[in-house]
Amino acid sequence: MTLDYSGGFTGAVAELADYEKAGLDIVFVPEAYSFDAVSQLGFIAARTERLEIASGILQIYTRTPALTAMTAAGLDYVSGGRFTLGIGASGPQVIEGFHGVPYTAPLGRTRELVEICRQVWRRELLEHQGRYYQVPLPAERGTGLGKPLKLINQPVRARIPIVIAAIGPKNVQLAAEIAEGWQPIFYLPERAGEVWGDSLAAGSALRDPALGPLDVVVTAPLAITEGKDTADALLNALRPMLALYIGGMGARGRNFYHDLACRYGFGAEAGVIQDRYLAGDRAAAAAAVPDELVRRSSLIGPAGYVRDRLEVLRGSGVSTLNVTPMAGSPGERVRLVERIRDLAGDL
Numbered sequence: 001m002t003l004d005y006s007g008g009f010t011g012a013v014a015e016l017a018d019y020e021k022a023g024l025d026i027v028f029v030p031e032a033y034s035f036d037a038v039s040q041l042g043f044i045a046a047r048t049e050r051l052e053i054a055s056g057i058l059q060i061y062t063r064t065p066a067l068t069a070m071t072a073a074g075l076d077y078v079s080g081g082r083f084t085l086g087i088g089a090s091g092p093q094v095i096e097g098f099h100g101v102p103y104t105a106p107l108g109r110t111r112e113l114v115e116i117c118r119q120v121w122r123r124e125l126l127e128h129q130g131r132y133y134q135v136p137l138p139a140e141r142g143t144g145l146g147k148p149l150k151l152i153n154q155p156v157r158a159r160i161p162i163v164i165a166a167i168g169p170k171n172v173q174l175a176a177e178i179a180e181g182w183q184p185i186f187y188l189p190e191r192a193g194e195v196w197g198d199s200l201a202a203g204s205a206l207r208d209p210a211l212g213p214l215d216v217v218v219t220a221p222l223a224i225t226e227g228k229d230t231a232d233a234l235l236n237a238l239r240p241m242l243a244l245y246i247g248g249m250g251a252r253g254r255n256f257y258h259d260l261a262c263r264y265g266f267g268a269e270a271g272v273i274q275d276r277y278l279a280g281d282r283a284a285a286a287a288a289v290p291d292e293l294v295r296r297s298s299l300i301g302p303a304g305y306v307r308d309r310l311e312v313l314r315g316s317g318v319s320t321l322n323v324t325p326m327a328g329s330p331g332e333r334v335r336l337v338e339r340i341r342d343l344a345g346d347l
Contacts, residue, residue, distance in 0.1 A: 001323050001337070002028045002056055002219065009040060013047055018334045020051045023341040028056030028086060028322060033098045038071055045079035054084035056183075057165045059094070061101045065113040065133055069120035073155040081156040086183065087113070088165030091250055107170055108132050114162060114178050122158050125150050163217055167260050169199045176203025181215035181320070186242065186257070186297050188264055189316035195263050200317075215319050221298040222323040224306055224339055231301050234326050235294050239286035242294065246270055247277025247285045266290050299323065299340070307343045314347060 001024060005012040016027060027044065031037035037055050044053050053075065058068060068087070076083040089095075089106035096103050112130040119126055125148040128135045136146030163181035166172045175182040176199065184196070204214065223234045245257040252274065261270035269290045276285035299306045313321065323340055325333040 001325065002030060003040070003044075004324070005040075009035070009043075013040075013044055015330045015333070016044065016048055016051060018330065019337055020048055022334050022337040024051060024337050026052035026054055026084065026320070026322075028054045030056050031058055032090075033094055038075065041075050041083070042078055045075065045082065050082075052082045052084060053079055054163065055086040057086040057088035057090075057163075059090040059099075060087055060106065060109055060113055061090070061095045061103065062099055065116035065128075066120060066126065066135065068113060069117040070151065072117065072160050073121060073151065073153065076156045076160050077153070084161045084163055084181070085117070086163045086165065088183075089171070091256060092254065093250060105132055107174055110164065110171075110174060111178060117162070118159065120151050121155050121160060123150050123154065161215075163215070167256055169196070172196050172199040173203040176200045176214055177206045178203075178208075178211075179214070180211055181217050183217040183219070183322075185219065186245070186260060186293065187218040187220070187313075187318070188293065188296050189312045189318070190296060191264050192316050195260075213319070216317050217320040217322055218313060218318045219322040219324065220313075221300060221326055222306075222336055222340055223300045223326040224303050224336060225300070226302050234300050235298065237326075238294055238298060239289045240282065242289045243273050243277055243282060243285040246289070247273040247282075252278070261293070264293065266293060300326070303339070303343065306340070307346065310340075310344055310347060 001019070003012055029037040029040050029044070037058065041053050041055065063071065068085070072083060072085040087110070089110065092103040095101055109132050112128065112133050116126065116128050116133065116135065119128065126135050127148045134141070136148055161180040163183050164171070164175035164179040165183040165185070166175045167184055172182065172184070200214070207214070221238055223231070225231050225234070246255070246261050247258070249255060249257050255274070258270050258274055261267070269288055272288045273285045276288060299309055321340070321344065323337070325336040327333045327336055
């Protein structure tokens with residue numbers, strides 16, 4: 001699950017012990033333009049024993065590749081080998097608007113960052129002369145005093161798992177080629193094959209067998225309820241978030257989530273959502289979100305229905321389910337984790 005600390009970080013982490021006992025395998029900590037994820041992941045590592053921890057995600061532009069590698073090695077060390085490095089490009093609004101860094105060449109930078117991280121974790125002298133990163137820095141670009149160095153500490157693992165968040169065709173192909181895992185957003189299993197199948201196949205054809213099978217990590221809001229009215233209310237509660245991404249998370253012509261909705265076949269609806277959202281009518285934008293997208297990208301309904309959806313997800317290639325328990329109390333959320341574990345275990 002993704003850690004929701006909107007009600008307080010310390011309290012949310014205190015709940016993790018109960019989730020851990022309930023069978024939660026891994027917790028993702030987001031990093032948008034909130035508190036950094038790294039300090040919180042270290043805190044979680046100290047408060048848990050078995051639970052794996054993951055960044056969800058570290059943006060590739062906000063740290064040098066070597067610092068990303070050092071950070072991942074450090075988190076893997078303090079957690080005893082329980083860390084997964086989740087990375088992604090984010091978008092121009094955050095990268096240029098909050099960090100003041102040009103949003104350029106996400107594909108090339110991601111590939112080089114992954115190469116550099118793995119060099120650092122193998123404790124090799126770091127020498128990388130790529131298109132986007134040159135280490136050591138060439139003499140004509142600095143003082144000329146830089147020299148190849150290797151990580152001082154011995155990492156717990158020479159290969160820390162990397163999960164790449166991606167939805168564009170070329171980004172998904174890259175994830176399938178070089179990463180241990182791939183994390184899409186708003187995953188619609190019935191349409192995933194036609195949207196991403198060719199990209200996954202092309203990337204997998206170039207994949208190093210040593211990486212193992214690609215771990216497909218899919219996020220879904222979760223609520224198990226027998227009441228139709230309750231389920232409908234929970235589904236409607238998801239609409240504003242979908243409208244935010246499809247309508248407002250980027251300018252016209254540069255909104256990756258809008259593009260995804262179009263590729264899913266919701267082009268007309270996506271246009272209406274964007275028009276209404278950018279005009280300031282967020283309620284109307286939320287009302288325009290297609291029912292199919294809301295329902296099929298979530299796990300909300302009776303236990304039998306949720307179990308059927310799990311089968312559909314697994315059949316589409318999903319191997320890790322990242323749930324967002326929708327319940328009012330910590331105890332209810334823990335019970336949801338227990339129930340989804342039981343339902344998944346029956347498949």
